[in-house]
Amino acid sequence: MARREETRTEQEAGAPSTLGVGMVGYSFMGAAHSQGWRTAGRVFDLPVRPVMAAVCGRDPQAVRAAADRHGWAAAETDWREVIARDDVQIVDICTPGDSHAEIAIAALEAGKHVLCEKPLANSVAEAEAMAEAAERARARGQVAMVGFNYRRVPAIAYARRMIEEGRLGALRHVRVTYLQDWLVDPDFPLTWRLEREHAGSGALGDLGAHIVDLAQYLAGEPLAGVSGLTETFVRSRPLLTEASAGLSGSGRAAERGEVTVDDAALFTGRLVSGALASFEATRTAAGRKNALSIELNGERGSLAFNLERLNELSFHDHTEPAVTAGFRRILVTEPEHPYLEAWWPPGHALGYEHTFVHQARDLIHTIANGTDPSPSFADGLQVQRVLAAVEESAEKNAVYTPVLPVLPVRP
Template identity: 65%
Template sequence: MTDAARPLRVAMIGHGFMGAAHAHAWHAAPRFFDLPRRIETVAVAGRNPQTLRESADRFGWAECDTDWRRVVERDDIDLVDVVTPGSTHAEVAVAALEAGKHVLCEKPLANTVAEAEAMAEAAVKAAERGVFAMVGFTYRRVPAVSLAREMIESGAIGTIRQTRAVYLQDWLSDENAPLTWRLDRASAGSGALGDIGAHIVDAIQYVTGQEVTGVSGLTHTFVTERPVLTESVGLSGRASDSRRGPVTVDDAAVFLGALSGGALATFEATRMATGRKNALRFEISGTTGSLAFDLEDLNTLQHYRADDGPTAGFRRILVTEPEHPYVAAWWPPGHLLGYEHGFTHQVRDLVTAIDAGEQPRPSFDEGLQVQRVLEAVGHSAAADARWTPLT
């Protein structure tokens, strides 16, 4: 049986919120896109047998297993999808690549640069055998974000001078919000910086085609202790009325950056922006115009053209036309897409690249580069915002 005739048999390590988004995508992608390989969702792995079985039944995984190593070593698995906390990314992904499995790994790639370097090295060696790895920066696949990149490449705003990016959330603004793994440095690596700051670093680099070369930043933890969960780890657990534990990551990060093409960049990532739920926003200013995007209005892109003269203003582009990236597979113009569609587009691109024997993007090397930016911000913040070049 040729590779094109064989199904792509997928296992997912981890479940929960991100697992639900990924599982939905694995089922939706072949129903809306003409994929070169049929998808089989074979197994899901997790630590809690009860919630694992519930996730498998709800999201269409044929089998479940509490031992991820056993799943990775199975002969009937072709691709491993890693949606676990960052502290386990390196161990799982490297083991899967060494076992000859393609890997999709959630962002940020790892908790440290050293772990990310090991993952990138393993990915390079695997690629020599035709086994590929990709990191899951799904906001690249929002049609308006992809369109922004295309417009910049075509010269729609001229030479880029400045970029501004923020990711604003408020789910930790309540000081009695419970302590979860995302607030533990051992599990998450960092707080807002790595969790959502990674997204805006990747978004700016992807859209502009430039890399961050140096940073100056500050981080802060506003709530240093939170109620401890008395049930399973996660937002579904109940918080203790009396027992509180330490928060060991940042609540917010702000930093300046220089881009490789000469542009200046500013970034802000916070989970303390009261009233903002999931506001990833960026604005790219060039010599002849600007582009602006807001994830809370993800079907639109704002475009300003300086040569429009006295009537110039930001023009709203409704990114729902079949000519726009990914949109032809979905609904008629004006019928909106949502958060989940980026994950479906990710599956489409990943499966297509694997079938063609090509490196899917973003690669682990690209994930490593983002990790280096995050680490540089951390070093800068620890040194009173000292300018920190990337090494």
Template identity: 60%
Template sequence: MTTTARPLGVAMIGYAFMGRAHSHAWATVGSFFEVPAFERRVLVGRDAAGVAAAASAFGWSESATDWREVIARPDIDIVDICTPGHLHAEIATAALAAGKHVLVEKPLANTLAEAEAMEAAAARASAAGVVSMVGFNYRRIPALALARKIVADGRLGAIRQVRASYLQDWLVDASTPMSWRLRRETAGSGALGDLASHAVDQLQFLLGELVTEVSARTHTFVTERPGELGPEPVTVDDAVWANLSFGSGARGSLEVSRVATGRKNALSIELFGSTGALRFDLEELNELWFLDATDPIETQGFRRILVTEPEHPYLAAWWPQGHMLGWEHSFVHEVRDLLLSIESGGPASPSFADGLAVQRVLAAIEDSAAAHGTSVTLVETPPVKEQK
């Protein structure tokens, strides 16, 4: 990696839903946080007219259609990958080999083999000071970052039981047309990679330990959808259910769906420990509910923490108390943490190793579902590192 006194040059590959969210973060982060100087140099996409229009709208200096040429440019220092999953491995490993810092959207890859290759590439690049991060943005929601601190401080005691669900309904209508997210060759999986990856990462992040065993089932409710040339088979799952075990002895349940009528973006997490409990709902993302079981029984109960105080994670940079943050702020915090890791020499969190740890759980869920719910034990992996 070449060190330079000029502003860091950023290239982003992909400009659809996630590209818009990441573009907003790059445009906003310097207005609220002290971060190294950078420039939004180039936005990359396959369609020349489409990416040029997006670059103009999102505030990128220029556009391009060849990502290989872009990552070879000496004025590019950071590559932000917002493409469909089947492109993650090739782009990320090439960018790392070229000495570029890399941020890649979750899940890390479409397959376990790709994730392992990406983690190995990141480890090699790290020796040369190259920073890599996987975009599990929900770690950057202040309420969930506070939840991690409460758990790490021992306020819940020994965690015994956890529940996570992530429910959406955008695929309820069987006439919703096909997209890359419904094809295994581009998405890898359905609700599993899209939603369960977030939920699994949150559980491993909050508990500070890894899933060691799973028993799962998956299902596709709508097996065919309208394609450009007529009906097309859906080759990914619509919903997933899993039982989880952790090394400490904690047990958990996981449910994710993209056909849960009436639920729009409902990530719900509950943690039950020997001396306390926590619950969180993404649809009320500025709130965390905490029960201290050491309180006298006559006054014991869940209390609402409004996570908007300057003392709360990330909040000192934002608005006065009680002025709410939104979903988009998690991406701003993600970019802030990436830039600070680059400035300090890393490592960044969540790392590609963390992304690989999630991918192992997703693969085990698929294996278990293929075996009609038979339990699958995961290979031992290094502990999940706590976010700094």
């Protein structure tokens, strides 16, 4: 009650000012972003208060229901109307990748700040156009940020701090995997995430974008080159119908459509410092629900993180005597850890949804302070270039597949 009374007093005094948010898209990511916008100002002391002005979707009834469920003041069915609204200063894009460039560029040209979900676009050309529009807008004081929400996990942010402090020394290896299993069933329906014209790529863009960004973010340096392989294991799936839409992987539609994206991607890389990196992204790893893990090895120690235990880090200090050295668990819940000064007492864990609260918090501070956004559209473009290089490498590697000799069958 004390916090609500304080907020009311500030509003009556004319401070803090507000920033209206207009969100385009309301499904999975829209719900997550809504949680962030709804909660950030209630937990953190923000210099400017975000207001959930309008949400947009094509289905009038569905978007109205989403607005009521998540706390948006208005519902629109045309994203252009969201951009045109005087009460919207931030446009939050949660749509499939094929619409990111058009919406983001239009919003920036209209003088709005922009938050855009990852991957930034479906192609390098689109991402370049978005980055150029963001650079022009930055000169006018606007901010354009990419939604790589895993940067906002307190344990990841603290790992970045430890690496910057030199706790690992010179980096030698980075290993990253992101494993899910929701496409193991060959009769899971053909959704937009399985169509190149909408998603751009499959596991590579959906999951690979996250792990490329995390590797570069934690290492503090970009990838200089990659070599990759991709594969599509299930090449056709049931067309999404009203009957199959409500099913989680068990639609048995008679008609099937072609899957035009990858199911899995494996690639290696080299960071500009010479450190080696390996990546694995798949949505067909049976039993793995959202298993993102990263390990970084340096000359002085190692750090490891697993999203399924997202309040923890594993740290090995190689400068300690071997008789007592080993990986130790760091529980990242102390108020001195990133973002946690506003949350619960030590030991009270946070979850996935909190990353979107932290993302909203960071964007509001960036806008209010006039600082450069992180991750910026330029960062998103760098990730897009890596993803494109992996695809190019995979295509070339597929051409040079060796023909193995046929061995005689033993009786």
